[in-house]
Amino acid sequence: MSESGILTSLFEKRFHPGKNPPENWYRGIGTDTATGIDVTPDNALQANTVFACVRVLSESVASLPFILYERDGKAKKRATNKGLYSVLHDIANPKMTSFEYREFSMACLTLRGNAISEIEWTGNGEIKSLTPINPKYIYEIKVVNGKLYYFILMPGKIENQVVSQDHIIHIPGFSTRGNWGLSPIQEARQSIGLALATEEFGARFFGNGASPGGVLQHPGQLNDPAYERMKKGWNETHQGLSNSHRIAILEEGTTYQQVGISPEDAQFLETRKFQANEIAKIFRVPPHMVGDLEHATFSNIEQQSLEFVIHSLRPWLVRWEQRVFKDLLQPSERKKYFAEFLVDGLLRGDIKSRYEAYSVGRQSGFLSANDVREKENMNPIDGGDEYLTPLNMIPVGEEGGARQIDGQTEKRYQIPFETRSAKSARARRRLMLNQVKVYRDVFSRMLKRQTKQIINGSKKHFTQRSFSDFYNWLDEYLEQLQPDMVEEMSAAAELYAEEIASAAAEEVELEDVDKDWIQRFIQRYLRAFASRDVEKVRAKVEKIVDEARQNGTDPVEALETDFQEWNEERVDSLASDEAVRTNGAVSVQTYVMAGYAFLVWRNYGKSCPYCKSLDGKRVGINEWFLKAGEDFQPEGAETPINPNRNVKHPPAHGGCDCLISAGV
Numbered sequence: 001m002s003e004s005g006i007l008t009s010l011f012e013k014r015f016h017p018g019k020n021p022p023e024n025w026y027r028g029i030g031t032d033t034a035t036g037i038d039v040t041p042d043n044a045l046q047a048n049t050v051f052a053c054v055r056v057l058s059e060s061v062a063s064l065p066f067i068l069y070e071r072d073g074k075a076k077k078r079a080t081n082k083g084l085y086s087v088l089h090d091i092a093n094p095k096m097t098s099f100e101y102r103e104f105s106m107a108c109l110t111l112r113g114n115a116i117s118e119i120e121w122t123g124n125g126e127i128k129s130l131t132p133i134n135p136k137y138i139y140e141i142k143v144v145n146g147k148l149y150y151f152i153l154m155p156g157k158i159e160n161q162v163v164s165q166d167h168i169i170h171i172p173g174f175s176t177r178g179n180w181g182l183s184p185i186q187e188a189r190q191s192i193g194l195a196l197a198t199e200e201f202g203a204r205f206f207g208n209g210a211s212p213g214g215v216l217q218h219p220g221q222l223n224d225p226a227y228e229r230m231k232k233g234w235n236e237t238h239q240g241l242s243n244s245h246r247i248a249i250l251e252e253g254t255t256y257q258q259v260g261i262s263p264e265d266a267q268f269l270e271t272r273k274f275q276a277n278e279i280a281k282i283f284r285v286p287p288h289m290v291g292d293l294e295h296a297t298f299s300n301i302e303q304q305s306l307e308f309v310i311h312s313l314r315p316w317l318v319r320w321e322q323r324v325f326k327d328l329l330q331p332s333e334r335k336k337y338f339a340e341f342l343v344d345g346l347l348r349g350d351i352k353s354r355y356e357a358y359s360v361g362r363q364s365g366f367l368s369a370n371d372v373r374e375k376e377n378m379n380p381i382d383g384g385d386e387y388l389t390p391l392n393m394i395p396v397g398e399e400g401g402a403r404q405i406d407g408q409t410e411k412r413y414q415i416p417f418e419t420r421s422a423k424s425a426r427a428r429r430r431l432m433l434n435q436v437k438v439y440r441d442v443f444s445r446m447l448k449r450q451t452k453q454i455i456n457g458s459k460k461h462f463t464q465r466s467f468s469d470f471y472n473w474l475d476e477y478l479e480q481l482q483p484d485m486v487e488e489m490s491a492a493a494e495l496y497a498e499e500i501a502s503a504a505a506e507e508v509e510l511e512d513v514d515k516d517w518i519q520r521f522i523q524r525y526l527r528a529f530a531s532r533d534v535e536k537v538r539a540k541v542e543k544i545v546d547e548a549r550q551n552g553t554d555p556v557e558a559l560e561t562d563f564q565e566w567n568e569e570r571v572d573s574l575a576s577d578e579a580v581r582t583n584g585a586v587s588v589q590t591y592v593m594a595g596y597a598f599l600v601w602r603n604y605g606k607s608c609p610y611c612k613s614l615d616g617k618r619v620g621i622n623e624w625f626l627k628a629g630e631d632f633q634p635e636g637a638e639t640p641i642n643p644n645r646n647v648k649h650p651p652a653h654g655g656c657d658c659l660i661s662a663g664v
Helices: 003-008 048-063 083-089 098-112 189-207 224-238 268-283 301-327 351-364 369-375 417-461 467-507 515-551 555-594 609-614
Strands: 066-072 075-078 091-093 114-121 127-133 138-144 147-152 161-164 168-172 214-217 255-258 337-341 402-405 408-411 598-602 618-620 659-663
Touching: 048 098, 048 268, 048 301, 066 083, 083 091, 083 098, 083 127, 083 337, 091 098, 091 127, 098 114, 098 127, 098 301, 147 168, 168 301, 189 268, 301 337, 351 369, 351 467, 417 467, 417 515, 417 555, 417 659, 467 515, 467 555, 467 659, 515 555, 555 659
Parallel strands: none
Antiparallel strands: 066 075, 066 337, 114 127, 114 168, 138 147, 147 161, 214 255, 402 408, 598 618, 598 659
């Protein structure tokens, strides 16, 4: 059979141009099923699992950024200068956004097995728009002189439209018959028909008062008027939900005998559940994404979601990408341009897993700070394009690396300590400056949520002017807040601590840093921080409320202004102080593990009198740079600082960004 014959034979309801099409030919492919229900792509959506699967796939593909790239040597960049970029990413045609266009096209693919769009070209060969065509309006495809032509007839139109393949992008789904995709609805019509049948059965069952069918038996013979009167009276009294469970009064020896079977005997619910899973299999959609959580757990739900991206979405995305490459790019453009979906957002794990992966990338030198920030949808920072090189990764034979002696590998550490110390300090300072920005994002979210919850709590408990109830509630809230703060900060803090420990270990030639120790240390550190911080919050709230009571003003309004302003103002100071404090604490512990006996204060940041005075100060590993409760006022300082606890490492005061180094 010729190619033309193969293509045209795919259409059961086809006709030739110039002839009138059969009535309602565009109604859609439909085939009777064993249930007696005619299943078509249109009425299949009445099965809620079909509707859910089609919607999940369509909205998922439509919501992913679809980017046209331009190759730039070994790199790639977004081809925003091409008209096709905007069509794929923003506006597909004058009436549809890119999201709406791809959502409609995916619905056609999942229901009818094909997505077809008409291409509008500009005079200079650029794509101007893509307008989707429902495949049910394609009644014939012909091959003329080696080129495909699509014959289209829309409802209400008298003449058909013929469009060549140069003006068509056709994305076929799974197929065993060449260029025309199989309709999942037609191929799985028996399963979908059974699902529709159970829906109809349930509707009729409850419509009849949720009671099975039966017969009324009369001992005598009824004439026609009596028969009609009995049937009408019974239906009016007992049929329908509003009449269910009403008492039946039977006259003249009439008896009722049930002849139907109960839904339990018919396994109605089991059938509905089974068919829902069968339909989900057809579309390869995980059951939990269509509302079936029977086999979903906290431990496997993330993995199932990743499998949905890899095994369900990816084949569709590849179809789209390759058809765009084939149909929307000129042969001369294909070496330079290509289209690709961004699926990184769907493949992202939990925050701890992501940060651990970023840590490997940063420490291995193939990710910069701005690379990581881009993946986290954060703005780039100055100096964030720098790639780090681990200090122990030096070419073989170079100073400080490894060399071969008599066939043996000898480790040499010949880099002077001062050089290693300075290099470590620079690395830890870069990490600290980056961490300030990370902590700023974390604290901003935490304090906004904290402010909102405390204000809402005050509104609830101050309605009756119950101050004692409010303080009781506040204590309970702050007690629960501490573990929440630890959990929210853990991932970012542990990653940061590992990076600091690695840089400090290079300084003191420590071979390996125990990550389990770091996690335990950071958890203790964060619990101590959370405990201190909630005490500050409690004191601040109590002060604001007491002042409002003394002034006779509304404490809720005072919290809405003063407490909110206080929390907003301290985001930056918290981020800076905790980044510096974590840096110092982890460095000191690393030096202790390496067996170093002294610490040295390094003023790499602000040149304030306090930090300048401490710069270069050397103390024992178990001693303090500043003691709690003692005034410290060096030359040039206008006022003394009086730390409330012993200072073993920076910060010495608010805003201090000094570092600590090992002393020899």
